[in-house]
Amino acid sequence: MSLKKLTGSLQKDLPVLKQMFGDSMDLYAKNLRIRGVECAACMFDGLSSTEKLWVILLDLLSRDGPPMPDGRALTDYILHASDLPVEATPVETFDDLVTRMTAGMTVLLVDGSPVAVALSSQLLAYRSVSEPSGEGNIRGSREGFCDLLRVNISLLRRLIRTPDLVIEMHTAGDLTGTEVALCYNRRLAPPELVEKVRQRLQNTKIPLLLDSSYLAPFLQRGPFSFFQQAGYTERSAAACAKICEGKLVLLVNGSPFAMILPHFFIENFQSLDDYATKAYFASLLRALKFLAFLLAVMLPGVYVAIAQFSPELFPPQLLYKVAAAERATPLPLFLEMIFVLILLEIVREAGLRLPKPIGHTVSLVSALIVGDAAINAGILSTPVVIVAAFTSISMFVIPALYEPATALRLLFTLAGGVAGLLGVACMFAVMAVSACNTDFLGMPYTAPLVPARPGMLRDGMFRFSWRVLARRPYTIREEVPPHETED
Amino acid sequence: MKPKISLRQQGLVVFTALLAPLLLQTRPTGAGAQVTVLACAAAVPLLWVLLLPAGRGLAPDGPVLCRGAFAAALAVSVACQLYQAQRFYSDTTETDLSLFWYTAVVVAAMLYGVHAGLGGITRTANVFLWACGGGAVLLLLSVVGQLRVSSLQVVASPQTQLWQALPARLLLVPEFLLPAWLAPTPRQGRKVTAAVLAGWAVVTAALAVLGEAVLGAGYADQSHPVYTVARLGGVSVFRRLDAVHVSIWMLLALLRLMLSTWALLRLLQGLLPTARSRWLLVPGGAALAVLLGTCTAQQMEWVCGGLLAAALAAALLPKRRKTP
Numbered sequence: 001m002s003l004k005k006l007t008g009s010l011q012k013d014l015p016v017l018k019q020m021f022g023d024s025m026d027l028y029a030k031n032l033r034i035r036g037v038e039c040a041a042c043m044f045d046g047l048s049s050t051e052k053l054w055v056i057l058l059d060l061l062s063r064d065g066p067p068m069p070d071g072r073a074l075t076d077y078i079l080h081a082s083d084l085p086v087e088a089t090p091v092e093t094f095d096d097l098v099t100r101m102t103a104g105m106t107v108l109l110v111d112g113s114p115v116a117v118a119l120s121s122q123l124l125a126y127r128s129v130s131e132p133s134g135e136g137n138i139r140g141s142r143e144g145f146c147d148l149l150r151v152n153i154s155l156l157r158r159l160i161r162t163p164d165l166v167i168e169m170h171t172a173g174d175l176t177g178t179e180v181a182l183c184y185n186r187r188l189a190p191p192e193l194v195e196k197v198r199q200r201l202q203n204t205k206i207p208l209l210l211d212s213s214y215l216a217p218f219l220q221r222g223p224f225s226f227f228q229q230a231g232y233t234e235r236s237a238a239a240c241a242k243i244c245e246g247k248l249v250l251l252v253n254g255s256p257f258a259m260i261l262p263h264f265f266i267e268n269f270q271s272l273d274d275y276a277t278k279a280y281f282a283s284l285l286r287a288l289k290f291l292a293f294l295l296a297v298m299l300p301g302v303y304v305a306i307a308q309f310s311p312e313l314f315p316p317q318l319l320y321k322v323a324a325a326e327r328a329t330p331l332p333l334f335l336e337m338i339f340v341l342i343l344l345e346i347v348r349e350a351g352l353r354l355p356k357p358i359g360h361t362v363s364l365v366s367a368l369i370v371g372d373a374a375i376n377a378g379i380l381s382t383p384v385v386i387v388a389a390f391t392s393i394s395m396f397v398i399p400a401l402y403e404p405a406t407a408l409r410l411l412f413t414l415a416g417g418v419a420g421l422l423g424v425a426c427m428f429a430v431m432a433v434s435a436c437n438t439d440f441l442g443m444p445y446t447a448p449l450v451p452a453r454p455g456m457l458r459d460g461m462f463r464f465s466w467r468v469l470a471r472r473p474y475t476i477r478e479e480v481p482p483h484e485t486e487d
Numbered sequence: 488m489k490p491k492i493s494l495r496q497q498g499l500v501v502f503t504a505l506l507a508p509l510l511l512q513t514r515p516t517g518a519g520a521q522v523t524v525l526a527c528a529a530a531v532p533l534l535w536v537l538l539l540p541a542g543r544g545l546a547p548d549g550p551v552l553c554r555g556a557f558a559a560a561l562a563v564s565v566a567c568q569l570y571q572a573q574r575f576y577s578d579t580t581e582t583d584l585s586l587f588w589y590t591a592v593v594v595a596a597m598l599y600g601v602h603a604g605l606g607g608i609t610r611t612a613n614v615f616l617w618a619c620g621g622g623a624v625l626l627l628l629s630v631v632g633q634l635r636v637s638s639l640q641v642v643a644s645p646q647t648q649l650w651q652a653l654p655a656r657l658l659l660v661p662e663f664l665l666p667a668w669l670a671p672t673p674r675q676g677r678k679v680t681a682a683v684l685a686g687w688a689v690v691t692a693a694l695a696v697l698g699e700a701v702l703g704a705g706y707a708d709q710s711h712p713v714y715t716v717a718r719l720g721g722v723s724v725f726r727r728l729d730a731v732h733v734s735i736w737m738l739l740a741l742l743r744l745m746l747s748t749w750a751l752l753r754l755l756q757g758l759l760p761t762a763r764s765r766w767l768l769v770p771g772g773a774a775l776a777v778l779l780g781t782c783t784a785q786q787m788e789w790v791c792g793g794l795l796a797a798a799l800a801a802a803l804l805p806k807r808r809k810t811p
Contacts (some may be wrong), residue, residue, distance in 0.1 A: 223603070306730075309582045314728045415630045419592040420582050425734045426596035432614045433600045437607030450613040451496060 004094050006115040008071065014040055016094065017109075033485055034060060036067030037074045038111035041119075042097075046183040047104040049123035056106075056119055071112025078108070078117050090115035099177070124148060129155065132234035132256070134399070141237040143436070148180050149253035155236035156183055156251075160243060162189070170201050173209035180215070181251040183239075188246035190480050196441050197248055197261060198246040210261040212252040217449050219261060223439040226404040226431065228465035229445055231263030238272055246475040262476065264447050266460050268400040269293070274463055283462040290461070295390070301335050301412030301424050303387045307333050307421030325381035336380060340388040341410060343370060348392075399451030443479040453478055492609055497669045498679045500605075500612040502686045504743040505662050506619060507568065509691055510736040511575040513787065515708050516695070519640045520650035523695035525649050527688035530656035534663065537799060538680050541664045542673030556798035559771070561751040563716055563791040564661045565744060566779055569593065572740040574784070579714050579733050593741065600745030601752065605669075608745050615738050622735040629720025629728050630701050638703035639696065656691075656777065658788060658796035661747060667671060668750070729735020 006013050013028060021027050026045045033039065034057075041053060060082065063341030069075040078086060090099050091107055092115050104122030129151065132144030141159075145152045153167055168182040180201065184194055195217060204218040213232065217318055220229040233239055239249045239258045250259040269289040274282035306313045307322055314322060326333055347366040351359040371389075374380040395405055408431055438445035448455035455474045458464050493498075518526065544553035573589050577580075600608055642648060666683055670676035694713055699706040701716045709715045717732040759765045778787060 075724045126729060185552055190498075309584065310580055310730065313730050315724070415592065417754065419588050421730060421734055422576055422584060422589065422737060423592050425737045426592045426741065428734075429611070429738055430599050431598045432611045433607050433745075436614065437603040438609030446612060450610050452613065
């Protein structure tokens with residue numbers, strides 16, 4: 001990128017532009033004369049529409065008028081006296097020129113004028129706004145973010161029609177120059193939080209930026225944790241709800257995933273549907289999801305620990321079945337469980353990365369071969385496969401916690417296999433410390449549960465009715481330090 | 488520099504850590520509920536008075552001897568807690584877990600907590616306290632059918648037994664001094680200490696009453712009184728809820744280890760700031776190893792209490808003069 005200013009001479013500026021893009025075949029530069037002044041219309045084929053461009057230019061060319069004395073006069077006329085669809089700010093540098101052209105505009109270089117004019121002739125092909133595939137909801141808006149930043153911003157603006165919504169543009173990615181939009185409610189978002197995120201965004205040095213998740217390591221600091229301090233959503237309604245809680249939303253051009261900052265542990269168990277159903281039912285669902293998380297993480301470890309170290313804890317009938325099944329298999333229980341868990345992860349990865357029709361085949365083959373043949377052959381025991389399958393099903397209830405839960409599940413199994421229930425307890429302590437020690441700019445990841453805040457009861461582990469929530473809506477200002485700890 | 492933690496949270500983390508030795512008892516209490524309640528009531532004001540100089544002595548400009556004795560007591564306490572938890576776990580679960588794996592797993596988890604710092608430990612204490620509260624409710628529900636008020640023993644003149652039981656209640660543990668060390672001012676430290684002592688006494692008394700109401704006169708002779716109560720309980724078909732209780736209590740022991748080790752390391756950083764002065768850790772470690780090898784758990788607890796008494800006595804010494 002260059003901050004070099006335009007010279008105002010077509011003979012000089014046009015070759016520089018062509019040189020910058022290495023004479024790329026999609027660079028379109030057409031010389032023409034308007035009101036007696038030499039000009040050049042520059043755009044990228046595919047990003048801009050030549051039809052639109054020529055409609056604009058023909059309109060301009062067809063207007064009768066005296067010839068312009070020089071380029072400056074023509075630029076002034078186009079910018080201030082014509083009714084053409086031009087951008088309000090003229091282009092002054094090559095850097096700006098590149099930004100406008102890659103955004104789909106046509107830039108009109110005018111000989112004798114040190115500034116150029118950007119014409120709105122965008123024709124950007126993009127995936128249309130559709131229902132997100134990975135975030136199912138029964139009620140509420142069906143709209144999901146698409147890949148184009150401007151469209152995503154418009155989705156937000158359409159939902160929050162108050163002047164409090166602020167959208168700041170930043171650029172990140174040395175090689176991609178990707179636009180990043182920082183969206184927040186200026187009345188609700190803590191100013192120190194906005195300032196810190198803005199600073200970190202500006203200091204981000206990353207070669208390429210293709211998804212909002214690339215920014216996460218630059219925005220969240222602190223010691224290692226199993227958990228993420230940033231959340232993601234594909235739903236514009238969910239992003240809007242988070243902005244209304246005072247949180248920040250980052251939209252990255254080319255990514256349909258909005259990053260939410262800060263993100264709390266309890267949010268992994270919440271969904272938009274919670275607010276559309278009865279409060280008691282939403283609370284029940286949250287409790288179920290929490291239980292599913294504990295099962296997904298701890299069940300294999302607890303099973304291995306009990307079966308291997310404290311079998312007397314099983315009811316007698318179950319104990320006989322487990323003992324008989326284990327006696328018939330060659331591997332020790334602990335290794336068998338690890339083997340099945342790893343196998344399940346491999347099957348999942350295979351099903352996810354392959355084209356959909358083959359993905360189904362993978363599921364079928366793994367179900368038949370692993371689930372049936374391996375048990376019939378006595379290589380795996382039925383209780384182990386049942387526990388692993390139950391764990392996987394529980395995991396689907398909380399997809400946002402998939403990454404930490406997978407790692408923790410293996411660690412819990414390892415700890416349970418090595419040290420029994422003590423190992424499971426120690427691993428639980430490690431998990432608890434990891435979650436409790438995570439925070440985003442002083443706001444605990446475990447808020448509002450730990451330390452307990454009023455928000456915990458209103459809209460945390462439980463959800464109160466809208467009448468109560470409306471009386472005192474939850475905002476993250478309640479979590480702003482100093483109220484508890486900072487090392 | 489000590490991290491900023493609200494006074495409420497400081498009290499909470501210390502109180503939660505203090506629950507571990509109460510629940511993981513491995514020796515008979517030797518006293519019934521009535522005597523325990525009276526001893527606790529008498530011990531709280533006495534301990535509070537005893538701990539008054541702690542805030543002054545443990546201040547950064549306080550006598551080195553005071554902080555040194557406190558650090559030594561913490562080291563002995565960590566060793567004691569490791570030993571007590573191991574003994575409790577092996578006695579109650581009857582697993583053949585080797586000492587090596589026990590130490591490896593517990594120390595790994597403990598060091599992770601220490602690495603997290605006081606902020607992480609304090610928030611984790613909230614989680615463990617919630618778990619402990621839930622466990623307590625479950626324990627009560629599970630033994631509600633076996634609670635007999637008539638089992639509570641009434642001693643006509645408990646004075647003699649009280650004098651015998653009081654020294655055990657007055658035995659100092661390092662966690663009693665932690666609020667004074669963590670609080671920004673001695674006055675705030677005294678307030679938190681009072682709250683922690685009151686909480687500790689209430690729980691001790693409640694456990695004694697619960698134990699005696701379930702076990703009757705046999706309560707005082709039980710090696711694992713609280714565990715025995717838990718083992719007797721059951722809800723519906725769930726007859727082995729003791730495994731849940733043991734797991735929760737082990738978490739509390741782990742929290743106590745994390746807190747004590749963190750405090751010990753912080754103190755040592757202040758006491759031995761230079762690399763040259765850290766050679767003192769070698770004789771200190773050797774003394775601790777000898778203590779571990781030669782003393783019983785009970786003797787180590789008395790050594791720990793003695794060191795803390797020495798720390799409190801040293802706190803009365805005049806403060807170091809600031810060099811101009």
